[in-house]
Amino acid sequence: MTMVKQFFKNFFLVELLKGLRVTGGQLISKKITVQYPDEKTPKSPRFRGLHALRRYANGEERCIACKLCEAVCPALAITIDSTEREDGTRRTTRYDVDLFKCIYCGFCEEACPVDSIVLTDIHEFHFEEKGMNVIDKVKLLEIGDKYERDIASARHKDAPYR
């Protein structure tokens, strides 16, 4: 009996038609494919991408060289040297992040008492030369300056859940 059933199933291409029904359904349904890089999917405000150092609204850098990020970093990706600036405040003279070592865990951001080091939602970056994987303080502040509005709005959106 099962053999007969099988014969008719094969003869009338039932399985194929079942498959084609799914295909046909998808043919007319709304597409979810995104035309990257022209189009992009939305990202969570908690997305952990490229690092940045932020400034206060008056232009003063936030980082106070407390070195908590350096201490908490599980991959030892952060290197900081600190000193007393001329005005007597505690500042970094060097803030290096090795992007090859970094595992984008976001602990540095969690540890920072002044919201200085942050992980932005930038994930599209590449290096063309050896050594470019280490980004320094100047670069980090530049990134922070450039994307401050995005960074601030992401923190604002996430604030109620913290």
Next chain:
Amino acid sequence: MATIEIDGKSLEVENGTMIIKAADEAGIYIPRFCYHEKLSIAANCRMCMVDIEKAPKPMPACATPVADGMKISTLSERAVEAQKGTMEFLLINHPLDCPICDQGGECPLQDQALGYGKDVSRFTEKKRVVEDKDIGPLIATAMTRCIHCTRCVRFGQEVAGIMEMGGTGRGEHMEITTFLGGSIDSEVSGNMIDLCPVGALTSKPYRYSARSWELQNHDAVSPHDCVGANLHIQTLRNEVKRIVPRDNSAVNECWISDRDRFGYEAVNSPERLTQPMLKSGDHWEVTDWKTAFSKVVQGLQTEINSAGPEGVAALISPLATNEEGYLFQKLLRSMDCDNIDHRLRQVDFLADSQQNLYSGAELPLEKLSTISSVLLVGSNIRKEQPLLGLKLRAASLGGSKIYAINSLDYHFNFKLDGALIVEPSTVPAALAGVALDVSRIVGTDLPEQFSAWAQLGGNRDVYSDIAEVLVADSAESLIILGDSCRQHPHYSVILAISNWIREVCGVKRIDLHEANGVGLTQNGCVPKNSENNALNLVSNPRSAYLLYGLDCVEDSIYGNVLEDSLKKANFVVSFSAFKSESMNHADVVLPITPYTECSGHFTNVEGMTQRSNAAALPRGEARPGWKVLRVLANQLSLSGFDFVDLNDVNSEMENTISEKPFEYPHDIEITLPDKHNGQDSNKLFHRIMDVPIYRVDPLVRRATALQKTADNSIRPIAGLNVEQAREFTLRDGTLMNVVTPEGNGISIQVQADNRVPVNCIYIPAGYIETAPLGVATHLTLEEV
């Protein structure tokens, strides 16, 4: 003995012990801020509250003595509630700036706030803000952080002996400050940084440069004085960031001097020598080790061939480790040359031939704080050996009698029961005066040559006081010979007289050395034939000189003569960690490392040999001295230098040092000074000389923060007796010409100095500016 119970643990403790001490010894933790083992009890932080059975309320463990049958709980609800309450009060005004505070990570308040603090403050009123004080170049302040534990105040009052910090105001208006806002000038002030349980007092040179958790500790020993204080050198990424004390009850307890603590700045200074260099014409050329060594070998062999091994002279800094000293002298002696010495601040070597050069401290240093009487001869012990000064202060507080025979009326941090302030040439005479009285008391005749000296002395009353005290409890009495004795033109006389006193009445004696002088003496860095002593090597020019770790002008009291001899020499090699003036006279400069980058042993004045470990890798091409000497010896084809590591050198050294008994002669031929009164004409002044605390060695001279302290002046300042200063119209910064009988003169700023006796002028050594005066004992003074 009392039987008490703490947290259910039964303990037997001495009656009168405070609960906190009993708990510490039993390993039971009680939180505290103001209590410190080495300081008096203040009981003002209230953090150590414990619950005592039958007591109506919690009691402070630091100020409650034990009683038999006492049952104490440190963990009961009442105790913990009291501790938490105290913590809440302490945190009311304490700023939340841990991320920028240098104490962060090693802060008792931070740690205890984690255990006893609340996460939310109930305090909504206005917070207190206190202005920061500028208290000198060594200590940074953030007085809002202060919790008024008064540890710094008590340290100054009790341990350091000068009350520099104090509390003003009451309650919320209380402030810890220096009197009249002055700076802290104690030579051990850095210990306040360690004592401060919060970040109110932190190290200024270290400020903001690292965090405590990322530093690596290295066990080292201080080379700056003959105490051998135990240190932790802390490094970050191969750079020395700071130095903190390492507890050793036999040596430094938990204190170190500022010299030990801040001397490291020199190591990171731009003056470090990092490449071997050759002189070509009048400029220096950087070279590699191979070329430098071949140049040295060639130069030495040429000079030995022409002038013989006697034509080579080797002078070594007393800061060198035992290993460096041993290899240096072995290298010289392998070339049949005995011309080696480290005593560049000694003039009289007469006693050399008749004694074992290291007399040894005849008692352990820790005994110093319980000694019953002390006679200081020619010593500013407070500045020469700051940690021994602290021990003498402790002894003085405990009731010991301290006397001094000095040329300058030094301000000590302990009370003097009597002082003889005499012109320098009369110091041996004053000591002979004491000996005369000792002889009278014990009924032994004073040898004739000493009695001749004794006639030259002055005030008889003080002599008999000193003699009586020394003899009364002679086993617990001590004579300390300081740096001024060593620099004295009649050092041998002082040695001989003090030795006679020692032998007839059994007092102990300590002959203080410079830095690692004891280690270098034991390891052969003194000539076997006394004729080859440092002064002779310097004043009879040799054709080749090897200088080890020296800034030749500042590190010797006859630096001017040394400089002339170096100019006349055909070949000079300088082993140095720093670029210096003496480089100008050298032909080859080999970069060696300071003690932070070189392992080795130091021997303190007690004879205790301690290992010091390298804390960082050598900078640039510089190498530890013992390696340089080893390779140089190999290059010179000398045998017996096949050491692989430091332990090899060490085991050979141990087999070489023989324990000789302490022998001091009394038959040194003593000649009376020609002009003991000195006062030939009205204008002839006795020169009083000492080396100021921050001019003693190449490291401290390059430590920038120490150079800015009140104990140091960048340019030397001469001091004149107050009465005599009036004869000259002295204003601030008055320059005067000081001229030696030979006609060498300098012009120097002179000020009235109440420490200086009549007919004397105090001119410090250790400066390039005062070097032309050499060891002249008499000077004329002319107005510019």
